[in-house]
Amino acid sequence: MDMRKGIVVHSLVLNMVGALLVLAGVGLAATTARGLLNYRMAASRHGGEVTSLGSDMLPQAGQYGYMVRLVGTPTVVEAPRDPEFNLRVNTPVLLRHVEMFQWREVRIGDAVHYEMDWVDRPLDASRFEEPAGHANPASFPISGKQFDAGLVQMGGFKLDPVLLHALPGSQQVAPDTKSLPENLAASFTLYRNHLVTSAHPDDPRLGDLRVSWDEVPLQQLTIVGRVSGDRILAAADAADGKGYDVELGDVPLLDMFPDLPVPPEFVMSRQILAVLLAALGAFLLLCAQHRQRDVLLALGLGGLAVGIVACVMWIGADWPATCGWLAVTLIGFSLTAWRLRRRR
Template identity: 25%
Template structure:
């Protein structure tokens, strides 16, 4: 494609009137209310899930029994067991597209294609009278991506067309996996283990070259589809393979006949743990409890952030209304942001505390006290910042 026919950067400038912005902000209030309610539901659910999971793991740790992997004891049927041993597969796992078969637990193919990618950057400027000018710059660059990028959605399609991605990443999991005498379900094996690189061969490169009629070479164990790796062209591909080898593992699960299955606790949660190596049951439950705590805090942060966005949407009409005079809009916007933060600091801990009050009353009371303290501090900070901005505007 000729260089003069291609434009690698496009800029769009749009203007929105003050009345249109105000109407959008008012509609956003309804969205904000829904977002606040949704985030509250998420936070409450998260606390219940965390407590039930912790209780379920505690229950499991108290009743689990360690057994030998050499034989299945019918007396342990429908009991929670802990077993360590060598994982074996019923046969090789393969990738038919590349005539690859190997004795392992998992076989992974990772494919990247050199493609056009669209980068966008937007700047907004509030004009006197409340209107808004939005400048969006679309920049087109080439780079490696492991998923096909739909170039038909680009702002500037001409000269930036991505070809079809002939091969994509995939994973194959061994069937008939056993840990000693116990059949292991695919749900446990999938995602287990640390993948190790598996070098591609010249035979694979030659077969692929014949099949797709493109140059293919092996570079540092990677299949490279294209003419020159030092100067990649759009449509070039890099294909790498990795495998999770057969290895020793430890599992905590329900003994169901001659196999393993998820164990359902009295709280309704399930216990199904696997880790590499010979690891005691106590250590596995401890790690699971730590993962539960980490996951809980992540969802708390996500829920609080979403709640803040909701309050910001609810308060946005105030700053848009004040944007008739841009400096006044900045002051009101800063104040609205702080109010949204204060509301979040008050409501998020309250919802979390209600969750704990529902399941663990004493801890819920402590969370309520902490939330009240945070709210007081943020309200004080908000008053100080608004006062400082007003003083600056007056000078």
């Protein structure tokens, strides 16, 4: 009686542990798939799942249309040039600022007063409350402009103008008076990194011009964008309306897009472990019910159970993954059918 009772208890324990292991295997496969699906769904809002290229930042076959993450310092191949002032700078973007010394109206509460200052746009004095004695020139003889580099690369990829305009940072450029055209050299003098038309720079007069330049510095950046041949550009179909990101320094992807969930790690290892756990559980169930230690049958049952669940979860979301799990399911089914036929 005691021996029979012990056998019953042993069988019950094997059944419980086996069932738990099968559930653990199926659950591990399901949570891994769910984690990947949630991550891809969130990533699709920014253009799609992002692949970090690391130091291998070269165009390769099969990359077209994929989102990638690049880390490095851009290289200016064709530097921008301001043709009017004959100024060329090794920068992705060169900005020319033009200001004129003008009257401007200042209101503090109900009080109105007028002062002269450098302003980067023409001020229409006719709109002043007291226009008499505060007339400004009608227009600027020279306007501010932006000059983009002809070619900027990150590794082997060319950066699209949208990404160039998103590069962070700005620093002033000291102009070279020796390179000025003769007509401008006669009109402008260098004063505190500005070119000014003032006869006395410390005491400017109405209508005097002040010209300066800013450049985007070359520094380490992290860029996320879509591959199109040998170019990196914005993903036009991204739901966030942007489809790219540019950050200063080496920034992790999850810091660039805080709304992304943390994707599961060691995906392949987790999937293999899921099948092995389910197979071990099936083996214990077979031992408890049939007193048979058929490893191949257990492996087939484990693959079948995990494969069916994973295959259903991936249907319509990722056809390569669906086909992979379908193959696991078919192999598990074939192995199970073969072992059962052998037993008969």
